[in-house]
Amino acid sequence: xxxxxxxxxxxxxxxxxxxxxxxxxxxxxxxxxxxxxxxxxxxxxxxxxxxxxxxxxxxxxxxxxxxxxxxxxxxxxxxxxxxxxxxxxxxxxxxxxxxxxxxxxxxxxxxxxxxxxxxxxxxxxxxxxxxxxxxxxxxxxxxxxxxxxxxxxxxxxxxxxxxxxxxxxxxxxxxxxxxxxxxxxxxxxxxxxxxxxxxxxxxxxxxxxxxxxxxxxxxxxxxxxxxxxxxxxxxxxxxxxxxxxxxxxxxxxxxxxxxxxxxxxxxxxxxxxxxxxxxxxxxxxxxxxxxxxxxxxxxxxxxxxxxxxxxxxxxxxxxxxxxxxxxxxxxxxxxxxxxxxxxxxxxxxxxxxxxxxxxxxxxxxxxxxxxxxxxxxxxxxxxxxxxxxxxxxxxxxxxxxxxxxxxxxxxxxxxxxxxxxxxxxxxxxxxxxxxxxxxxxxxxxxxxxxxxxxxxxxxxxxxxxxxxxxxxxxxxxxxxxxxxxxxxxxxxxxxxxxxxxxxxxxxxxxxxxxxxxxxxxxxxxxxxxxxxxxxxxxxxxxxxxxxxxxxxxxxxxxxxxxxxxxxxxxxxxxxxxxxxxxxxxxxxxxxxxxxxxxxxxxxxxxxxxxxxxxxxxxxxxxxxxxxxxxxxxxxxxxxxxxxxxxxxxxxxxxxxxxxxxxxxxxxxxxxxxxxxxxxxxxxxxxxxxxxxxxxxxxxxxxxxxxxxxxxxxxxxxxxxxxxxxxxxxxxxxxxxxxxxxxxxxxxxxxxxxxxxxxxxxxxxxxxxxxxxxxxxxxxxxxxxxxxxxxxxxxxxxxxxxxxxxxxxxxxxxxxxxxxxxxxxxxxxxxxxxxxxxxxxxxxxxxxxxxxxxxxxxxxxxxxxxxxxxxxxxxxxxxxxxxxxxxxxxxxxxx
Numbered sequence: 001x002x003x004x005x006x007x008x009x010x011x012x013x014x015x016x017x018x019x020x021x022x023x024x025x026x027x028x029x030x031x032x033x034x035x036x037x038x039x040x041x042x043x044x045x046x047x048x049x050x051x052x053x054x055x056x057x058x059x060x061x062x063x064x065x066x067x068x069x070x071x072x073x074x075x076x077x078x079x080x081x082x083x084x085x086x087x088x089x090x091x092x093x094x095x096x097x098x099x100x101x102x103x104x105x106x107x108x109x110x111x112x113x114x115x116x117x118x119x120x121x122x123x124x125x126x127x128x129x130x131x132x133x134x135x136x137x138x139x140x141x142x143x144x145x146x147x148x149x150x151x152x153x154x155x156x157x158x159x160x161x162x163x164x165x166x167x168x169x170x171x172x173x174x175x176x177x178x179x180x181x182x183x184x185x186x187x188x189x190x191x192x193x194x195x196x197x198x199x200x201x202x203x204x205x206x207x208x209x210x211x212x213x214x215x216x217x218x219x220x221x222x223x224x225x226x227x228x229x230x231x232x233x234x235x236x237x238x239x240x241x242x243x244x245x246x247x248x249x250x251x252x253x254x255x256x257x258x259x260x261x262x263x264x265x266x267x268x269x270x271x272x273x274x275x276x277x278x279x280x281x282x283x284x285x286x287x288x289x290x291x292x293x294x295x296x297x298x299x300x301x302x303x304x305x306x307x308x309x310x311x312x313x314x315x316x317x318x319x320x321x322x323x324x325x326x327x328x329x330x331x332x333x334x335x336x337x338x339x340x341x342x343x344x345x346x347x348x349x350x351x352x353x354x355x356x357x358x359x360x361x362x363x364x365x366x367x368x369x370x371x372x373x374x375x376x377x378x379x380x381x382x383x384x385x386x387x388x389x390x391x392x393x394x395x396x397x398x399x400x401x402x403x404x405x406x407x408x409x410x411x412x413x414x415x416x417x418x419x420x421x422x423x424x425x426x427x428x429x430x431x432x433x434x435x436x437x438x439x440x441x442x443x444x445x446x447x448x449x450x451x452x453x454x455x456x457x458x459x460x461x462x463x464x465x466x467x468x469x470x471x472x473x474x475x476x477x478x479x480x481x482x483x484x485x486x487x488x489x490x491x492x493x494x495x496x497x498x499x500x501x502x503x504x505x506x507x508x509x510x511x512x513x514x515x516x517x518x519x520x521x522x523x524x525x526x527x528x529x530x531x532x533x534x535x536x537x538x539x540x541x542x543x544x545x546x547x548x549x550x551x552x553x554x555x556x557x558x559x560x561x562x563x564x565x566x567x568x569x570x571x572x573x574x575x576x577x578x579x580x581x582x583x584x585x586x587x588x589x590x591x592x593x594x595x596x597x598x599x600x601x602x603x604x605x606x607x608x609x610x611x612x613x614x615x616x617x618x619x620x621x622x623x624x625x626x627x628x629x630x631x632x633x634x635x636x637x638x639x640x641x642x643x644x645x646x647x648x649x650x651x652x653x654x655x656x657x658x659x660x661x662x663x664x665x666x667x668x669x670x671x672x673x674x675x676x677x678x679x680x681x682x683x684x685x686x687x688x689x690x691x692x693x694x695x696x697x698x699x700x701x702x703x704x705x706x707x708x709x710x711x712x713x714x715x716x717x718x719x720x721x722x723x724x725x726x727x728x729x730x731x732x733x734x735x736x737x738x739x740x741x742x743x744x745x746x747x748x749x750x751x752x753x754x755x756x757x758x759x760x761x762x763x764x765x766x767x768x769x770x771x772x773x774x775x776x777x778x779x780x781x782x783x784x785x786x787x788x789x790x791x792x793x794x795x796x797x798x799x800x801x802x803x804x805x806x807x808x809x810x811x812x813x814x815x816x817x818x819x820x821x822x823x824x825x826x827x828x829x830x831x832x833x834x835x836x837x838x839x840x841x842x843x844x845x846x847x848x849x850x851x852x853x854x855x856x857x858x859x860x861x862x863x864x865x866x867x868x869x870x871x872x873x874x875x876x877x878x879x880x881x882x883x884x885x886x887x888x889x890x891x892x893x894x
Contacts, residue, residue, distance in 0.1 A: 021117055022117070024120045027150075033119065034117075035113070050063065050064030054104075076088050102115070122207055125146035125149035127202060129142065129213060132216075133218045134189060137191065142189060144184065144185045146204045149183075150179065156183075157204075197216065198216070199214050201213065221247065241257075295315070296316075367388050372384055376489050386398065391446065393436060396472060407430050411430065431454075436448035450468065458520055458548075459551070492580060492582040493524060498576065500692060500695070509564065510562055514557065514578070520554060526578055526579075527579065528576050574590070595692065596693065597623065600689050615671075626663045627691075628691050630690075633685065635701075667687060684703040687700045707882050710732040710769065710879075733768055734766045735881060743773040744876050747873070755772060756771070772854065773875075778859070859873065873893075873894040
């Protein structure tokens, strides 16, 4: 007992080991599932251990507590338990015994070892080609079956005389009730006489092992059949038919009879008489040599139990006389006479009408259908053709119609590269062709080819048909008319490159967009791929049948999104294929998998003391791919505005590779300022960087150091008119470049206003910038009805220049809201009516006619709880300038 306790203590100190492995075995072979436990010493007391084997959770074998059991199909050696070997043997492995086996070994309820084994049975396929008969010079199908294999898939290859005629391809197969798989491969053959003695093969690869079944084709020669009738003297008796079948192989053949598509039953060999006896009729055909021999012919009838057969004989010279002169009976002679008279009468009638119908026969025409071109593509010439055959086609004329509109030759007036959308009543480009008449050999007929060349246009030919009317020259009525089928106009899409952009709500996601335009019809397919895997577009207009544009063409786009990390790590490669019926091959656009946005520094300047030249530089780093574009734009000197004035030519040093997938470059611009005046040196420059990873270009602005702040007055000037319109003005003197002003007004909160600025040169030579803002205050929210009445009532205008120069000048009239589409600020009304939109359109039109009109802003102030309580009006103007570190503000309070 002390020894057992000591052994238990040693085993408990061991670390429990859990392992997992895969075991494969061939079908019907024995397989060993290992389960070994390392123990100290040489032997282990079997009475202290407990062993169990399970398959997919179901018990297979167990040992312990003086009991042991194992299912049928398994075995183990319990004598090896004392050495720590608890392996299980699977007898005659079958597919039903596959699964996950678990071995558990415990000592005194303490688990010492657990292992999982995945047992798989590999079964080789058996090959068969059940049908090897094929028809000579006819398309036939060969089928090769691979059955009883496991696991799937298998690969099929077909060979002919040792050469591969169908490359290998994989087939998963279908599972059978016993767990194995069956697969089938087809081969389409067109058997020739050369294939009679050649060897064909079906090769199957499974789990790296190839099997091949070689066989030869059994070629069937198709027969020729001819049906004939045995002459009969009366229709009231049965009619005998016979069918001659010739030139067939193999010998075995069967013949079935059908009447009007319905199968006829096989005629009975014998017929039963009323007295319960039987009768039959048998046929035998003598060959021509046997018929020439003549003599006696005998028909012998054999029956069971009869020693001497019953026979009937006849002399061929009597029943089949060959040299006897035929004689006619009186009825036959009368029938022959009537037939001769009928033939003479028919001949006379035909001869009498032949002269009358001769001209009509010569005028008969054979007109083919309208032959359309195989593909009708926008901008490419197409031709429709009609063939006319007859004896007098030289007197034939043709008229072409588009639907019901006559077509004339416009090849001399219409351009082949004209607009795709013609004007109302336009016919487009058409050219008429007539070829012939062409004489055919031996028949005396002539052929005339009438063709029409046209350039397809969607606006004219979509859903249209061509008509061709054939008539004789000088005749008003047409002889034949042919109408074409409706045809589909094709226009291949113009596919853009893939555009990369950040999404608005998540900068870590990159959207890739490709656009297709100018295509017809509207069915188009985008397929996105990422390193061989197909992606699904997140947004597409191709599947929603977009509406055509004014020219009748369609456009669509497709978008796919990927994380920025996938694109920047360099492992992703994305491309899109565009499929359309007008394309012979899909159009593919590809983008590089790795992209990196560039970092652009601020523009720095350096002056060369020797030649007084100014060099501007901008560093661009950490970008990929290396293709990058830099443009320098010169800004105006601030006299009018600060937008770009002209493009300057600079230099780009690089790109230089700094890391495996990172580049840097330097953009420089050299300016010679030695001979430039002060005005020419003003302004600034913009360095614009464009890269495939940027949705919008990156811009860095450089300003000339010759900047000066303007002189800002301490107060805002205001003048109120009798109509309640206030004109606020502010005069800035000097400064460079031009300052920017923003007028706002309101009560507790401000809203932006529309203002007008003018520049002049003062008496002291300094620049003067005057900004004017006109507003009208109102304590009642505007009513659309009152607004319209008020607009119709007032018809006055105010001129900007006069108001800016002197707001108190006489004769100044103030513009009405209808005259100038006002920017009213309303806190209670969030929507506008249709009448306001119409008034704004009228005001925009009137503003174009009167560009000097000053805009009047409406400021609505709320009224407090008391009748006399209302919000105070406040007007503020914000002045920003490069020379000012902070904006300057001027306030006016009511």
